[in-house]
Amino acid sequence: MLACTPISDKNMAEYPVRRDPGKIITVIAFVVILVVAAYAIVTWWKPRFVVYTYSSFLDWGDEGADIVLERAFAPFEAQYGVDVDIILLDSDANGIISKLVVESSNPIADVVIGIDNILILQEAARNVLEPYVSPNLNLINESFVNALDPDHYLTPFDFGIVTLIYSTNSINTTTHPQLGNLTFADLAETSLASALVTENPHFSSPGLAFLLSQIAVYEEILHEDWTSWWDSVKNDIDVQEGWTEAWSVWSNDPTKHLMVSYGTDPAYSSSWLGGAEPDTYVAPFYYNDEPWAWMQVEGVGLVKNGPNPELGRAFIDYCLNATVQMEIPLNQWMFPVRTDLALPSVYQYAIHPDEINMLNDLLNSTVISANLTIWLDQWDALRTP
Amino acid sequence: MGCIEDSIGGYRLERRTFTRKLVLAFPIILLLIFLVYPVLTVVVKGLLSDSGSSFAEVISSPSIQFGIQFTFFQALLSTLLVVTLGLPGAFILARLRFKGKSLVRALMIVPFVLPPIVVVIGFNQMFGAYGVIDSFLMWLQSSSLSVFNLATGIPGIILAHTFYNIPLVLLLVSASLERLNPEIEESADLLGATSSQRFRRITLPHILPSLLASAILAFLFCFMSFPIILAFGQGRFLTIEAQIWNAFRFFDYGKASSLTLIQIFITLTLALVYVRLGRKSGNNGGATASIKTIEFRQYRVRERMLIIAYVGMLMVLIIGPIVTILRAAVYNPNNGLLTLDGFSNLLTGGSHGGLTHLVNSLFYAGLATLFAVVLGIPLALAMRSRSKIIPTFASTMILLPLGVSSISVAYGLMLAIAVPTGLVTNPWPIIVIAQTIIGLPFSARAIEIAMRNIDQAVLDQADSLGASRLQRLLFVELPLLAPGILVGGVFAFAMAIGEMSATYLIALPQNYTLAVSIYNNYATRHFVEAGAAALILVIICVIAFLVMERISEGSTTGGAL
Numbered sequence: 050m051l052a053c054t055p056i057s058d059k060n061m062a063e064y065p066v067r068r069d070p071g072k073i074i075t076v077i078a079f080v081v082i083l084v085v086a087a088y089a090i091v092t093w094w095k096p097r098f099v100v101y102t103y104s105s106f107l108d109w110g111d112e113g114a115d116i117v118l119e120r121a122f123a124p125f126e127a128q129y130g131v132d133v134d135i136i137l138l139d140s141d142a143n144g145i146i147s148k149l150v151v152e153s154s155n156p157i158a159d160v161v162i163g164i165d166n167i168l169i170l171q172e173a174a175r176n177v178l179e180p181y182v183s184p185n186l187n188l189i190n191e192s193f194v195n196a197l198d199p200d201h202y203l204t205p206f207d208f209g210i211v212t213l214i215y216s217t218n219s220i221n222t223t224t225h226p227q228l229g230n231l232t233f234a235d236l237a238e239t240s241l242a243s244a245l246v247t248e249n250p251h252f253s254s255p256g257l258a259f260l261l262s263q264i265a266v267y268e269e270i271l272h273e274d275w276t277s278w279w280d281s282v283k284n285d286i287d288v289q290e291g292w293t294e295a296w297s298v299w300s301n302d303p304t305k306h307l308m309v310s311y312g313t314d315p316a317y318s319s320s321w322l323g324g325a326e327p328d329t330y331v332a333p334f335y336y337n338d339e340p341w342a343w344m345q346v347e348g349v350g351l352v353k354n355g356p357n358p359e360l361g362r363a364f365i366d367y368c369l370n371a372t373v374q375m376e377i378p379l380n381q382w383m384f385p386v387r388t389d390l391a392l393p394s395v396y397q398y399a400i401h402p403d404e405i406n407m408l409n410d411l412l413n414s415t416v417i418s419a420n421l422t423i424w425l426d427q428w429d430a431l432r433t434p
Numbered sequence: 435m436g437c438i439e440d441s442i443g444g445y446r447l448e449r450r451t452f453t454r455k456l457v458l459a460f461p462i463i464l465l466l467i468f469l470v471y472p473v474l475t476v477v478v479k480g481l482l483s484d485s486g487s488s489f490a491e492v493i494s495s496p497s498i499q500f501g502i503q504f505t506f507f508q509a510l511l512s513t514l515l516v517v518t519l520g521l522p523g524a525f526i527l528a529r530l531r532f533k534g535k536s537l538v539r540a541l542m543i544v545p546f547v548l549p550p551i552v553v554v555i556g557f558n559q560m561f562g563a564y565g566v567i568d569s570f571l572m573w574l575q576s577s578s579l580s581v582f583n584l585a586t587g588i589p590g591i592i593l594a595h596t597f598y599n600i601p602l603v604l605l606l607v608s609a610s611l612e613r614l615n616p617e618i619e620e621s622a623d624l625l626g627a628t629s630s631q632r633f634r635r636i637t638l639p640h641i642l643p644s645l646l647a648s649a650i651l652a653f654l655f656c657f658m659s660f661p662i663i664l665a666f667g668q669g670r671f672l673t674i675e676a677q678i679w680n681a682f683r684f685f686d687y688g689k690a691s692s693l694t695l696i697q698i699f700i701t702l703t704l705a706l707v708y709v710r711l712g713r714k715s716g717n718n719g720g721a722t723a724s725i726k727t728i729e730f731r732q733y734r735v736r737e738r739m740l741i742i743a744y745v746g747m748l749m750v751l752i753i754g755p756i757v758t759i760l761r762a763a764v765y766n767p768n769n770g771l772l773t774l775d776g777f778s779n780l781l782t783g784g785s786h787g788g789l790t791h792l793v794n795s796l797f798y799a800g801l802a803t804l805f806a807v808v809l810g811i812p813l814a815l816a817m818r819s820r821s822k823i824i825p826t827f828a829s830t831m832i833l834l835p836l837g838v839s840s841i842s843v844a845y846g847l848m849l850a851i852a853v854p855t856g857l858v859t860n861p862w863p864i865i866v867i868a869q870t871i872i873g874l875p876f877s878a879r880a881i882e883i884a885m886r887n888i889d890q891a892v893l894d895q896a897d898s899l900g901a902s903r904l905q906r907l908l909f910v911e912l913p914l915l916a917p918g919i920l921v922g923g924v925f926a927f928a929m930a931i932g933e934m935s936a937t938y939l940i941a942l943p944q945n946y947t948l949a950v951s952i953y954n955n956y957a958t959r960h961f962v963e964a965g966a967a968a969l970i971l972v973i974i975c976v977i978a979f980l981v982m983e984r985i986s987e988g989s990t991t992g993g994a995l
Binding site for chain 1: 496683684908912942944946958959
C-alpha cells in the first residue's frame, strides 16, 4: 500500500520523478520480514506440559484464576521441574473434545480437565483419552469413580448438583409457594416457564443435565412421554448457549427469576454477601415427597498419545492431593471429590449430596449412551420453529 | 500481452511462457493447498468416517430441513429489502448533485466492510432492548422495563442483513446509472416517451445486470451469514453455516461435512451466475461520468420531501447503528453508568487484555492483506488470460472462499495443515492464511478491474522500447495498477480484521483478535469492553476507506465488488 503514495500523486500528469518501485518493494519486504520475525520470536512455542480446560476453571473466587492456579500447581512444577501451561479454552467441554479430536494425530495437550459423566459416554471423548487408574483413587470414595466412569478414562476431580436456583430478591416461596415443592408441571406454567433461563444441552453440561433430569422424571417416575413437556414450554423458556451466558441473563434481566445452575450457588451468594444469609436459593424437583436433582462429576483425563504420558499420569495423581482439592470449593464452587477435606462455612447453605435423591440413578449410563443422540435430535426437532 | 512473442527467439519464448505460467499458477497452487485440499479433507473424512450422522440422515432431519429453508427464506427476504430500500438511494446518489458526494460515496461502503460482530453491537445499541430507541420509548411511557426490541429473532437478522448489504445496491447500481449515456434518455424524451416508458425501456434494462449482480451478492452474503445469526438467532433460527459450526462443536463430522457440501453446491451456483453477469456488464464501456445531475432545489417540493424522508430512514438504519457504537463503548447497561473501562481494557496487555487482541488483529490482518495483494495480482492476470480455461478456473478459485463455509475452511486448515506440521501449538500462521483466503476475492477482483482499464498500447510501447518483463511490471504496470491494488488491499484488510469465525476456531487464547474478543465479551455481557473494541474496529475501517478515497481520488470505490 505504501508503494502507491508517490506514484498516484497529483503531479502524475507532469513528468514525475521516477522512483524505482523495486526499491520500495524491497523496503516493504524487509520491514515485513522484520515484523514477522519479531512476532514469531515473541510467540515462539517452547515445549511444555499442556493442560486443556474451560475458561472459567478455578476462576470464581476472590483472587482470580491466575493466583489460584499458581498456588495449586506450583508445587507440581517444582517437583517435576516443568512449566505447567493450563490453557483456558474459551469454549465448553464439548469444544475441548472437538479440539482434541482435530489434534488427535499429533496432540499437544497431555491432560484435559472438565469432561463430565455424560460427555464421557460419547465415543468421540473416549477416542481421544487413555484410561489410567491412579494410585491416589484410594483417597476418594469409590462411588465417584462409578458415577463418573468405571472404565477409568477419567479420574474424578470435583462434583456438583445441577438444580434450579432463584433469587429471593425477585421471587420467594410466599409469592410462589410451588418453589418449595416444585414439579415440572408447575414449571410449565407460563409465569414460571417465561422466567426460566437454561442452557443449550448440545453445548453446556448443566443444560444437558437439565434435559436428562426432565427425561428421567418423565420416563422413569411419571412414565409419560418426555417430549410433551418441552413442547408445552418451547416458546417460553430462554435457552442460552452456555452457563456463563445464562448466568448473565439471569443476574441482569429483571424478568428472569429462575436458572438451571448448581446447588452450591447459595453458598456462593453468601460468600459474595460476606458470609450473611444468601439471597440465592435452590428449588430441587419434588416427586413422591422426595427432592431430586442431577449429579455432575467432572474428571481429569490423560490425552491419548500426548507428548508426556508419564508426567500426565503424575499430574492426574497430583490433582487428588489436598493442595489442589482444597481450592475447589471457593474457586470452582463445586464439591471436591476428597470428601475428607473440611468445607468452608458458607457451604452450610449449599445442598449436599446426602440431602437429595440423584436422578442419575434412574437413567444408567448404558441407557444414556444408547439414547443421547436420539434425545438431542428430538429436542432439536421440538425447538424447531 | 502476446504481441511481442513473434520477435523473440524460440528458446526465450519458451522460457518466458514457462515463467509466465509459473507466476499465474503460483496463487492457484497455493489455493489448492490451503483451501481446496483442507476442505476436501474435512468433507471426505466426515462423510467416510462413521462418527456422526450420514448424508441421508442429515438430509432427512427436520431441524436441518428447517435450517436450509430458513437460510433461503431469510436471505431472500433480506435481499428483497436491500433492493427495495437501496434502489431509490442509488438513483439519488447518481442523479443528485451535492457537495462532498465523493466522500459520501466513500463512506457508503463502510457498513459493508464492518465486522459482523460490530454490526451486532451497533444494532443492539440502536434497536435492541435498553437501546437508543427503546430508552426513548421507555421514557415516553415512563416504563422501567424494556418495551421495544428489534435486535433479536427474525427482525434482527433481516434488519442487520439489510444494513450490511444496502451499500452493494447503492454503489453498483449508481455506478451503472452513471455509465448510462444521457443522450439516449434525451432522445427518448424527444420521441415523446413518458417517464415510466423511459424507465422501463431504457433505464431498467441498462441497470438490470448491476442490479442483479448486487442482488446475487447480497443474497450470497446473507446466505453465508454467521455471527449475526449467532447473536440474534436465539439458537433456533440457524443458517446452514451456523449449523455447520454447531455440528463441529458437537463433533458430528458427518453432519458438518454433509452441510458443507450442500452449502458449496448452492453458493457456487450463485457465484457462477454472478461471474457471468459480471462479464456481461463489463462489456458496456468505460465510465462516462457525463450523467446529467440535478441540484436538490431543482426538484419539486413533493420529491424533495420524499428524498428527505428516504435519507432520514437511511440515517436511522445505516448511520444509527454505527454512531450508537459510541454509546456502547462508554455506557454500561448492567448498572446504567458511564465508564471508560472498555478503553482501559484495550490498553491492558497480557493474554486476556485488549491490547494483545488489538496487536494480533492488526498484525494478522496486515499480513493477510499483503498476501492477498501479492496473490491477487497473478490471479487477476490469470483472469485476463486469453486462454479459454484459465480465466474460468481462476474466477472459480477466487469465488470459492465466498461460497465455502469459513468454519469448514478453518477446520480443514487445522486438520490438514496445522496438526501435521505441529503448528497447533502456536497457530497464528494458520490464522493469517485463513484471513488471506477470505480477503483474496476482493483484492483479486479490484486488481482485475484496474487491469481492464490499462491501455494495452502503453504496455506494447514498453515492450518495443526494450523493457524487460520485470521492468515493464515495476515501471509501467504496477504504477498503473496502484489505485486498484490500494482498493483491493483496503477491502482485503477490512475483511481480514473483521473475520471472526475461522479465527475463533483456530486461535488459542493468546491469538484472539478484537473481533473474537468482542464476541466473547458480548456473550458474557461485558458490554463496554465489547463496545469499546467495536468502536476501535469502526474507526480503523473508516480511516482505511478515507485514506483509500484520498489517494485513489474517488474513482475506484466499490471496485472490489
